[in-house]
Amino acid sequence: MARIARGVEAAKQARAAIAAAKTVEQLRQAQAVVLPLEHGLSLEATAQVIGLSVGWTSRLRNAFLRGEVVGDGRTPPRGGRHHENFSPEREIEVLKPFLDRARTGGVLVVPEIKPILEAALGRPMALSTVYNLLHRHGWRKLAPDKQHPQSDAQAQQDWKKNSPRKSSSSARTGPKGHRSR
Incomplete structure (x- = not known):
């Protein structure tokens, strides 16, 4: 029953x-x-x-x-940072010296940041957690560019136009005009 x-x-x-x-x-x-x-x-x-x-x-x-009505605005919605290591304010406080240095042209080096974050947290943390934390604050891992930032596309085109070309027959013959085997 x-x-x-x-x-x-x-x-x-x-x-x-x-x-x-x-x-x-x-x-x-x-x-x-x-x-x-x-x-x-x-x-x-x-x-x-x-x-x-x-x-x-x-x-x-x-x-x-229990007296909780869904969608009444008094109960917080599900979701959020349930397993957070730091509060958002504490994250900003710990990262502030690194982010200030990076804004003035410095580079964020994660292996330098990780021990300081671990000391502030009081326990070890995964490297991916450090990257996620930096991503939350607008920073990303930089990858090399496809071309140099100071390259000149026009100079490259001029070089290509003026550079000597080898003909297909000269590539097949040796230094004295004999065919190489």
């Missing part, structure tokens, strides 16, 4: 929430409370009716019973 659904005291509030719902998420959350209580549906059947998984249905239902 299935358990009796809890939250009877919230049923009236959930019915009012169905009428006042402004978004689909709010409607589904209120339905996750009302359907098991007033219609006797199981959590699985309720999930199927509202079009969510059993886990999400349970999560929405429990949140409503």
Whole structure:
């Protein structure tokens, strides 16, 4: 026999929430409370009716019973930096000397930055974490250019036009005009 659904005291509030719902998420959350209580549906059947998984249905239902309404602006949205090493302000503080030096023409050298970040954090960190941190602050790993920044395309074209060319017959003959074998 299935358990009796809890939250009877919230049923009236959930019915009012169905009428006042402004978004689909709010409607589904209120339905996750009302359907098991007033219609006797199981959590699985309720999930199927509202079009969510059993886990999400349970999560929405429990949140409503705790007094949290989806999309009301009081509860923070899911996502974010749950495993952050530093707060964004602390990252800026630790990177400030390196970024200032780089803005004035210096080069960011990750092996120099990594030990300082590890000392500030108090434990080792992966090299990829350092690159991700620099990327968050607008820096990237530089790759060599395809051409030199001070190259002159016009001078290169002039050189090509004026350079002597070998004919195809002179390439096949030796120094005295004899064919090489």
